[in-house]
Amino acid sequence: QVQLVESxxxxxxxxxxxxxSCAASGFTFSSFAMSWVRQxxxxxxxxxxxxxxxxxxxxxxxxxxxxFTISRDNAKKTVYLQMNSLKPxxxxxxxxxxxxxxxxxxxxxxxx
Numbered sequence: 148q149v150q151l152v153e154s155x156x157x158x159x160x161x162x163x164x165x166x167x168s169c170a171a172s173g174f175t176f177s178s179f180a181m182s183w184v185r186q187x188x189x190x191x192x193x194x195x196x197x198x199x200x201x202x203x204x205x206x207x208x209x210x211x212x213x214x215f216t217i218s219r220d221n222a223k224k225t226v227y228l229q230m231n232s233l234k235p236x237x238x239x240x241x242x243x244x245x246x247x248x249x250x251x252x253x254x255x256x257x258x259x
Contacts, residue, residue, distance in 0.1 A: 149173040149248040156253030167228040169243030177221040183228045185239035233257045
């Protein structure tokens with residue numbers, strides 16, 4: 148079955164960096180686009196970024212463009228989200244998504 152396992156979240160000061168990882172299994176990883184989606188406290192889901200199956204096309208929400216970078220390693224069946232210049236408003240649970248499947252999420256807290 149499809150499994151998505153996120154890791155890499157934590158507490159970071161404003162201006163800091165984190166790299167999230169999402170390890171996938173149970174499907175042909177390179178055939179599917181992958182997404183990162185986040186949910187801030189008390190708010191709905193917000194799409195963050197997409198990457199196509201081969202990694203050649205990436206897309207970002209305006210709120211993270213220029214600060215976040217999505218990438219993937221198809222040999223490792225893992226998608227990454229490099230987050231730089233983090234802001235308090237980036238505080239959220241970050242989820243990995245493919246089609247209708249979601250990981251358990253990883254908490255990112257940006258605070259001094």
